[in-house]
Amino acid sequence: MGYRLWRKGFQRDAGMRVVIVGAGQAGAALAARLRALGHAGEIVMLGDEPAPPYQRPPLSKAYLLGEMEEDRLWLRSPEFWAENNVTLRLGQAVTDLDLVAKTVTVGGEALEYDQLALTTGSSPRRLSPALGGALERVFAVRTLADVDAMRAEFQPGRRVIIVGGGYIGLEAAAVAAKLGLNVTVLEMAPRILQRVAAPETSAHVRALHQSHGVTVLEETGLDRLEGDDRVTGAILRDGRVLPADFVIVGVGITPNTHLAENAGLAIDNGIATDAYGRTSDPAVWAAGDCASFPHGGGRLRLESVGNAIDMAEAVAANILGAGQPYEAKPWFWSDQFDLKLQIAGLNTGYDRIVTRKGEGDAVSFWYYQGDRLLAVDAMNDSRAYMVGKRLIEAGKSPTAEAVTSTPDLKALLKA
Incomplete structure (x- = not known):
């Protein structure tokens, strides 16, 4: 043509x-x-x-x-x-x-x-039938139909188990806790968000959930869900049995x-x-x-x-013939309770974290590989996110001392 x-x-x-x-x-x-x-x-x-x-x-x-x-x-x-x-x-x-x-x-x-x-x-990855994934009231969070199917389950006092401590599972856990449910998060890894965030970010988010009554069980494997036709609980690999009215699977x-x-x-x-x-x-x-x-x-x-x-x-x-390579500028976000987590860059390969305290409960974690800035996790700190994103996209890496001591982060953009 x-x-x-x-x-x-x-x-x-x-x-x-x-x-x-x-x-x-x-x-x-x-x-x-x-x-x-x-x-x-x-x-x-x-x-x-x-x-x-x-x-x-x-x-x-x-x-x-x-x-x-x-x-x-x-x-x-x-x-x-x-x-x-x-x-x-x-x-x-x-x-x-x-x-x-x-x-x-x-x-x-x-x-x-x-x-x-x-x-x-x-x-979404789903649990196999052998693990109880085919039982009624076992949900994933991906499509409008998925969420419509589970919305009626979110009633105060009900018990929900979230399988997976990633962003999707934690966001669902936050909603359930805000609506008055009894919430337990199961994470097989040593800590929540292990695949995507530093221990500092994991600790901050864990403390937030625990302060709202969410039970966070890390290094806790699921053996299988139990129930006849409908899920009634979860059997853990250590033998414990947790009762549940419904289950949300958020494992990637x-x-x-x-x-x-x-x-x-x-x-x-x-x-x-x-x-x-x-x-x-x-x-x-x-x-x-x-x-x-x-x-x-x-x-x-x-x-x-x-x-x-x-x-x-x-x-x-x-x-249409532009012939321009795609240059990714990664950014992400997650809202949980009153926390707005904004992420700029990719933290793959980081070897140290620099922590900057902001105003009030604001805090940001800056990922470095050697002297190179890779990514920023900003918690209720939109300025740290904005500045970090612009620095990363410009290929600039301020020193750790500059990140922690500069009163106005915008000054880093001019350095």
Whole structure:
């Protein structure tokens, strides 16, 4: 297919159909950016959930608390998609991808594409049936349907066990405690958040939960859940039995790669892309949780809203011929009780932590590898987060003494 050049080297062809598989944060961002860049061709977005593209972070917080209605979750209004001529086909899973015929199969129909974007996201790890994962009232937190299924369980005085001390599990634990439930968090590792945070951050978050009555059991393995049809408790590996009215499993997610893998695309901790977001097939791209990309001499896959948006927008531009490598600028956040945890950078490889006390209960932990600043965890300290993020993105590394002693952190940006 021929293309004619358009603004700043982008390609614009009213005959180019872009099909997006996955109607989540990345898919929505990709479609919107294609139109913003002037793509005049057909855009079709396919999603297996019946709901229009929506934001996931509030599911385990404001939505679960009943503070946010469903339509406020939507990333865009229905009118936006109609006005921008984006066709949404929802409630049907894509069952096949044929790279030779350049088609995807949805609802029994083979839909042709000129360019295909895979924004298939990820799925929560679930307990196996042997561990009791098939019992009733055992939930995961990933989709709107997941949260709708468990909302009625959040009644004061009920007992909930959270399996997994990561961010999702801890956010659900915070909501349950705020609603008056008896909450126990089980973490098999020596400490909560061990995979993603320093001991200092783990200790801060642990103390927060314990102050709100949450029981946090670390180095505590689950043997199995018990119950006939419905879960009634958890049997721990040390033999203890904990009663439960329901259980939430938050033990991580896995990228949705089955469609790509079955089609023969390269897989490497997700759908493998080059620096531009293109997969091993020149007409197929990937972005978001499902995609891994070159980074620092290796490959990286990020599970975050920021990456889903930024990578999807980069891919949209590259589909139109921009030819610009994607440069990840990792950032994350988590809300638990009155704590807003904001994270900038990646802490992989850190060898020391610098602690800075802020005003009131604000504190931040700065991750260093040698003299190089890698990441910042900021607890109720938006200034530390903002400054740390800008320093990391600029490749600047203030000394530990400067971090702890400079009265106004913004001065570090000028150093």
